[in-house]
Amino acid sequence: MSFRATHSLAHHPLARALLKPFANAYVRxxxxxxxxLRYDDLIQDDGNAVVQEAVRRLPAQEANARIFRLRQAQQVDLQHNVLPKDQWLKPEEDVRYLTPLIAEVAQEFAEREAFNTGEAVVKH
Incomplete structure (x- = not known):
């Protein structure tokens, strides 16, 4: 069993309360x-089979919205500009839509690899 500091900190209320202001400042x-853009829009899907599969599994509406946001951001950036302030993404709209799928696909890939090699997989 391995120790994951980020996992432990994320689930500890005091640590989360202390780190939240720094996290918000970093996002700003x-x-x-x-x-x-949403945070998950920053995840590149080129060259990573897990991310590519997760993007493929997105519902059509979410996949189209992702493409629109990426193209809109690219166009605005080419103009050396940012969107008008009323079009900025609000913090409550910045939800993780791809990260849960990536975790699911990564687990499936690990299970498939373990099945092919005859090893046991420990689920987290």
Whole structure:
């Protein structure tokens, strides 16, 4: 069993309360919301079979919305600009839509690999 500091910190209420202001400042500094992007839009799907499969499994409406956001951000960036402030993504709209699918697909890939090699898989 391995220790994961990020997992432990994420589930500890005091640590989460202490780190939340820093996390919010980091998100503001990253600036992706000024382009109308969600955090999961920043995950590149080229060359990673797990991410490609997760993107393929997105519902059609979510996949089309992702493509629109990426193209809109690219167009605005080419103009050396950002979206008008009323079009910036609000924090409550920045939900993880791809990360859960990536975790699911990664688990399936690990199970498939373990099945092919005859090893046991430990589920987290």
């Amino acid at each position: 500094a990253a600036g992706y919301r000024k382009y109308g």
